[in-house]
Amino acid sequence: MLMITASTSPNLPGGALPDRSSPAYLATLSLSTPPSDVRTHFGAPDRASCKSELCIYDYDEFERGEYGWSFVFEVATERMLCITRRFTVPQDLATLFPSTSTTRHESRRGAVASVRRLDPGRILIGISRQQIVLVRASAIARFFPWIASV
Numbered sequence: 001m002l003m004i005t006a007s008t009s010p011n012l013p014g015g016a017l018p019d020r021s022s023p024a025y026l027a028t029l030s031l032s033t034p035p036s037d038v039r040t041h042f043g044a045p046d047r048a049s050c051k052s053e054l055c056i057y058d059y060d061e062f063e064r065g066e067y068g069w070s071f072v073f074e075v076a077t078e079r080m081l082c083i084t085r086r087f088t089v090p091q092d093l094a095t096l097f098p099s100t101s102t103t104r105h106e107s108r109r110g111a112v113a114s115v116r117r118l119d120p121g122r123i124l125i126g127i128s129r130q131q132i133v134l135v136r137a138s139a140i141a142r143f144f145p146w147i148a149s150v
Contacts, residue, residue: 023091026134027124031080038071038080050075062088072143082135082143090129097126105147115147 019025038057039045045057046067055075060068070084097114105113114126123140125133125147133143141148 023085023087023093023132024096026083026085026132027096027118029083029134031083031122031134031136033080034078035071035073035080042069054081062086080136081139082133084131084133087130093126093129093132096124096132107146113144113147 035055035057042057042059045059046061047056047058049056049058053075055073057071057073058067058069059071062068066086068086068088070086072081072083073079074081093114097116102114102116105115107113111127116124117137118124118134121137123135123137125135125144127133135143
């Protein structure tokens with residue numbers, strides 16, 4: 001099973017599915033994909049780290065300890081909590097974060113995030129122009145307490 005939920009995406013202009021290397025690809029993914037399907041679609045992780053509560057699969061290492069894709073699951077339920085996509089060069093994320101449906105949040109450390117609710121269960125976050133995160137609404141406070149108000 002691919003992680004794509006449909007042949008077109010209602011979250012993107014025109015609804016067409018983007019290439020996996022595109023920043024827009026992340027918005028087409030489902031957070032209900034189990035770890036086994038991530039391994040089927042992406043292959044064996046470059047790094048897998050499982051602790052008491054969370055399991056993280058990292059793919060496409062581009063710098064020491066920096067990965068292009070990270071998938072975070074709850075160990076007990078195998079429920080995916082978030083997917084992070086990092087890029088080696090800045091990306092144009094404007095189409096993913098239209099001003100009419102995006103809020104801006106700033107952390108105490110000065111990080112600025114663009115935040116957009118895609119549907120009741122999924123939130124898309126852009127941090128700088130080199131990282132985007134798809135996170136379950138129910139998990140946002142766990143990973144991003146400074147933007148938990150969305």
